[in-house]
Amino acid sequence: MSVIGKTSEELSTGWRRWMIEAGPATFILAALFVKFVYASLTMEQPAPLERSVITAMFASVLILGAPLAWIGRLWRFIIAILLDFSLTVLLTSDRIHHRFFGDILSVAELPHAWQIGAVVSSITDKLQIIEVFYYVDILVALACLPFYIRLSRKTPNLNGNRQVFAGFVLIALGLLASVPTIRLIHQDRNAVFEWRAARRQIVGAIGFLPYHIFDLAIHLKTRWDSVQVTELQRERVRLFFNERYRASHDSSPLQGAARGLNVIFVQAESLQAFPIDLQIGGQIITPHLNKFATESLRFTNFYDQTYEGATSDAEFTVLQSLHPIETGAISTRYLANHYRGLPAILSENGYSSFSAIGQPGEFWNMRGMHSRLGFQRSYFSDAYPEGEYFGQGLADRDFFIQTLQMLKTQSEPFMAFLVTLSNHAPYDLPSKYRTLKLNELEGTSVGKYLQSVHYFDEVFGTFVDELRKTGLLDKSVVVVYGDHQAWLEDAPELASVLGFPQKSKYDHWKVRKKLPLFIRLPDGKHAGVETTTGGHLDISPTLLSLLGLTTDTFGMMGEDLTRGSDSLVVFRDGSFVDGKYYFINAYELEPYPVCYEVHGDRQVSCASLEAHRKQAKERLEISDLVIRGDLVPSLSPHRK
DSSP, rough: OOOSSSSSHHHHHHHHHHHHHHHHHHHHHHHHHHHHHHHTTOOOSSOOOOOHHHHHHHHHHHHHHGGGGGSSSHHHHHHHHHHHHHHHHHHHHHHHHHHHSSSOOOOGGGGGGGGGGGGHHHHHHOOOHHHHHHHHHHHHEOOOOOOOHHHHSSSSOOOOHHHHHHHHHHHHHHHHHHHHHHHHHHHOTTTTTTTTTHHHHHHHHHHHHHHHHHHHHHHHHHHHHHHOHHHHHHHHHHHHHHHHHHHOOOOOOTTTTTOOOOEEEEETTTSSTTTTOOOOTTTEHHHHHHHHHHHSEEEEEEOOOOOTTHHHHHHHHHHHOOOOOOSSHHHSSTTOOOOOOHHHHHTTTTEEEEEESSSSSTGHHHHHHHHHTTTTTTOOOEEEEEEHHHHHHOOOHHHHHHHHHHHHOOSSSSEEEEEEOOSSSOOOOOOGOOOOOOOOOOTSHHHHHHHHHHHHHHHHHHHHHOOOOOOGGGEEEEEEESSSOOOOTTOHHHHHHHTTTTOHHHHHHHHEEEEEEEEEEEGGGGEEEEEEEEGGGGGHHEEEEEEEEGGGTTOOOOOOOSSSSSHHHHTTTEEOOOOEEEEEEETTTTSSEEETTTTTOOOOOOGGHHHHHHHHHHHHHHHHHHHHHGGGGSSSSTTO
16 A cells, blocks of 8 residues: 555554664664764864764764664664663773873774773773763663563564665665765875874864774774785895994994993883972972982983883883884784893893883783893782882882892892882872972872872982992992873963963973983993983983993894984874974874974974985884884894
């Protein structure tokens, strides 16, 4: 019977059946569409982009929702609720990750998602009230579910062929709606889909959910591409390092100055450069680090080269002198690789070596990664039977006290790699340790950070005093550096404390990038301020030079900072600093790339830095090939 020949009662019954059949899933998919589009369009963008957010999101929802048409209506409703909940959790995680790390989650980070429990305080500190409203539609759907079950039992099912047809229609409509997005990716006028783009730029162009579909496709392609590094690529890597080795003949005046000495590393959690020498209301924030600096080679132009792996990136970049990878962390994606880090090199030269951190060894796969880098022994939280815990693990005071006993029992010469934890975002230091009087800074992110740094400074000072008493201090090279930025974002208090304009994205970027590096030789020999430009990758080559082991730097991408020449410090996003100029390819500066003089902060044309830009790009590509192809063994002086 045609629609014209149907009675109003039959039409009403037909529409009711369709509403019962498709209404709940349609409501949930519509809610998903609205909140994902809202989140995508309200995310701050550094520059105008050609966008396809609405059509891309519409296409994604249609294609994801199409298979629901092929399921029985009760299970369709339940699965739709689960889909809504899962994707809303993903959206919430994206927003928190963006506020914490400045970028969006990637599928490559899923292997270490279980570690979220260790940073729950940092996560809750980043939550916003809008995240609560994202779950309202899920609560409404759950409340309606019992009523729907009763109503559904009283209403006949639609013909199964209609359900199959409806599913294919939704897929067809989704593919049609995706055409503008495909065109945008293909033309890529804003260059947001290139290797150098931040993921948040892709979200700004096509939205959160389409980004994740794109990210999954790129991840699978990358895994496929990385199955084998071609012989031509291997030859390119060999030629690159051979050329670097031939070009690095200049010797340092300090070469061999620490020959045969112990090496003690202190990788300080979230320690940036700006608190050093800082005073607030007449109070010195880091008195012990200031004193330690006067006895050390103090590098005042040292930069953070970590990326998504944060602390694990710092360990890898420092000890292996290669760049972090573009997505995810080395320790989760390339744990099975064969490395030859600084501890392995020193072990080959008669050193004993160990690493220590008051955290479980499974975190960031440290137990496996430390062994891969060459440590003979590693001590994690299970090796520290007592002590106070806050921040990310064992409190630094108890960590230093107990680790000092380990140092006393080591056969010499030894290398000790100590990783601190207490100075970690959101810097909720127990009140008994908040000894600074910060007035209007109290309770702010900057105020909490300064209190936390002051605590680290105090316990580090005690550790150094104990090393001095035992005689270990003047039988060792002691290296102290910050592992990565403090994630203070563009806090207005930071601009006020440091005296630069709050709206200056450039000044905030510089503060985030600068970290401290101190290298103390016995009796404070050769101490002084070093203005040489360097980064994490330069630490191991510098140490090997001081120890007289320069031939072992083959295969490392860093430079010996004691030679007095600036290193080209390359950042994972393609930015770099060469000692004279900053080339900033970071999304937060508009427009980008943008270039400044290091001394004077005058903006300049980036055209004059094209040669260095190509070098920076090449270094990232070579480092990626070494890691993807597991080529470190072939770069060893002992290679077969």
